[in-house]
Amino acid sequence: MDLPAPIGAYGAADPLFLLLAALVIEAYVGDLAARLPRIPHPRALIARTTGELERRLNRPQRSRRALVLRGAVVVVALAALAVAAGAGLAIAARELPFVWVLELFLLISLLGQKLTGQKAARVADSLRDEDVEGARHHLRALAGERMDPRRIDALDGRGIGLAAVRGIGTRFGGAVVAPVFWFVLLGLPGLFLQQSVRVAATVLATGNRPGGGGYDPASEGDFAFPAVRLDSALEWIPDKLAGIFLALAALFVPTARPAMAAKRLLKARSWAIAALGGALGLMARADAAPSPAATAGTTEVARGLALFTVACLLNAGTVGVLVLLRHAI
Numbered sequence: 078m079d080l081p082a083p084i085g086a087y088g089a090a091d092p093l094f095l096l097l098a099a100l101v102i103e104a105y106v107g108d109l110a111a112r113l114p115r116i117p118h119p120r121a122l123i124a125r126t127t128g129e130l131e132r133r134l135n136r137p138q139r140s141r142r143a144l145v146l147r148g149a150v151v152v153v154a155l156a157a158l159a160v161a162a163g164a165g166l167a168i169a170a171r172e173l174p175f176v177w178v179l180e181l182f183l184l185i186s187l188l189g190q191k192l193t194g195q196k197a198a199r200v201a202d203s204l205r206d207e208d209v210e211g212a213r214h215h216l217r218a219l220a221g222e223r224m225d226p227r228r229i230d231a232l233d234g235r236g237i238g239l240a241a242v243r244g245i246g247t248r249f250g251g252a253v254v255a256p257v258f259w260f261v262l263l264g265l266p267g268l269f270l271q272q273s274v275r276v277a278a279t280v281l282a283t284g285n286r287p288g289g290g291g292y293d294p295a296s297e298g299d300f301a302f303p304a305v306r307l308d309s310a311l312e313w314i315p316d317k318l319a320g321i322f323l324a325l326a327a328l329f330v331p332t333a334r335p336a337m338a339a340k341r342l343l344k345a346r347s348w349a350i351a352a353l354g355g356a357l358g359l360m361a362r363a364d365a366a367p368s369p370a371a372t373a374g375t376t377e378v379a380r381g382l383a384l385f386t387v388a389c390l391l392n393a394g395t396v397g398v399l400v401l402l403r404h405a406i
Contacts, residue, residue, distance in 0.1 A: 090170075090177040093400045096260055099184035100393040103191055110186035119186060123276040127155060131281055135300045144299035152277050152304040159273035163266035170265075180265065187272055189252025190389050193219070193245065194382060200241040201378040204234055212237045220244030222279050242357065242381045246350035249385055250319035251275060251312055254349075254392055258315045261399065271311050278308035319388070320348025326387035327356035333384060334358050356384055 103109075110118045134147045166183075170176040196219035203212035213229055216237050221229070224240060232240060255275070259267035281301035320342050327335035338355035345351030357377050 090181075091400070091403070092167075092180075092264055093261070093396065093403055095177060095181050096184060096257065097393065097396045097400055099181055099188060100190070100257070100389075100396060102181075103185045103188045104389065104393075105191070106185075107191040107195075108186050108188075109182055119183065120272065120276050123155065123159075123273050124280050127151065127277045127280040130154075131300065141299045145302050148281065148300040149303035151281075151300075152274060152307055155273050155277050156270055156307070159269035160266045163264070163269035167265040183265075184260070184268070187256055187268060189248060189256075193248040193252060194385065197241060197245050197378060197382045197385065200237065201375050201382065204238060204375040204378060207234075209234055209237065212241075216240055216244065220247065222283070223247060238375065238378050239359070241378045242353055242359065243350050245378075245381045245385050246319070246323070246347065246353040249323065249353075249388060250316040250347070250349040253389060254319040254322065255312050255315035257392060257396060258318060259311070261396070274304060274308045274311055278304040281305070317348050320345070320352040322388040322391045323349060323352035323356060323384055325391055326384045327352075329387050330356070330380065330383050333380065353381055353384060357381060 108118075110116060130151045134151060135144065139147070166176070166180065170180045196215055199215040200212050200219060203209075203215055212234065213232065216224075216229055216232075217226065220240055220243065223244075229237075229240070255271050256268055259271040263270070278301065281304050282298065324335055324338040324342065327333035327338045333356045335356065337358065338352040341351040341355040342348050357380055359377065
């Protein structure tokens with residue numbers, strides 16, 4: 078049986094092996110692009126471009142239909158550019174010597190394992206020290222993409238803990254599982270597509286401009302509507318996988334409740350959030366998301382972080398199995 082050429086040979090590398098390496102490296106060192114201030118981060122470039130397009134096209138005097146259409150044009154254009162850039166780089170990585178190094182760098186920079194863990198740990202530490210204002214500050218970094226800052230400012234310690242648990246679940250699905258899923262499915266074009274749409278949805282839905290302001294994905298505004306809905310569609314399957322990983326992770330975390338985590342999946346809007354809340358034994362609403370009546374403090378955030386860590390290992394282990402299967406076939 079002929080095995081694929083090892084990394085470096087002929088200047089090429091197996092994409093799945095690169096993904097596995099990126100998951101391991103990113104878990105240890107974090108976002109490499111963020112350590113290079115003179116090099117613009119890929120997500121920052123997308124955010125800057127999205128903001129400029131919104132400034133030019135999001136006009137309050139336009140009708141709702143016109144704003145939705147303009148928002149659709151923006152997100153489709155950004156998605157098409159992202160797919161084209163990913164396809165070009167993927168071809169270059171296969172044909173040109175050692176372009177796989179750039180591919181690995183981008184993979185590491187677009188995953189969110191370490192950053193999510195760091196943000197959640199800071200929330201837990203602040204709650205343990207009874208530093209509510211510090212916990213709010215770190216919660217903004219963890220869950221600010223989907224929460225209105227005014228809501229965060231009004232939260233007490235219990236509310237901060239509950240929001241942090243939801244933030245861990247959301248980021249595991251959107252910043253860890255979704256990039257891996259789309260890279261496995263479509264390679265760099267898929268990864269760039271998912272990242273561009275996610276960033277565009279966040280920028281447009283949090284723009285606070287007429288027709289597009291707001292932080293709640295259910296009331297994102299007319300201009301942001303297409304981007305937010307496309308982002309939700311791209312994260313639908315990854316969210317289900319994230320929920321399964323978190324439910325399985327509960328088997329390995331003491332005091333976690335795997336049966337409750339699994340039970341909440343089928344009736345949940347977000348499997349990742351529901352599985353995490355169920356594993357922690359938090360009270361649930363009708364859609365299986367953790368209820369505001371639940372008591373979530375330092376212990377729950379720390380246990381949620383433990384579940385997140387094990388789920389990341391399961392996610393990486395799945396990629397490892399795919400690598401072995403690819404080499405065995």
